[in-house]
Amino acid sequence: MCLGIPGEIVEVVDADEHLASVEVSGVRRVISTRLLADEHVGVGDWVLVHVGFAMSKIDEHEADVTLDQIRKLGRTYDEELEAFMETEIV
Template structure:
């Protein structure tokens, strides 16, 4: 969504409706800096790869297909204090 701390390479992202701050600095090291509007794969608070919008939509569809397990994960993410 937006870079919130350029010096520390932190960005505000939306994960299925839940907003979090993640580190995008690893993508800089790969020579592919993140910009607002990019779709990324996030793992433990770090953007680890860029994906295209179609791949992101397909992955989200698959996750939603998991039903209650996915909904439980989202609820736990919403309730967490991680920023």
């Protein structure tokens, strides 16, 4: 199963290339924010991440609720986190 997982932008790595570092459950990865270029996401913003791309901007409350629900899926959450750890855009 592939899920979008909430991540917090902790660093803008390359603004021209729309690359940012996000943190999900203590794991940091560089992702593309190009799909959200019109929304001007930055440090402290929460985004829904899927296969290395920020798909939508969400607020912190929505991120917390979504992460809580995903964690309740157990193994599915673990698999999604493992996939996140293995995916990085460079």
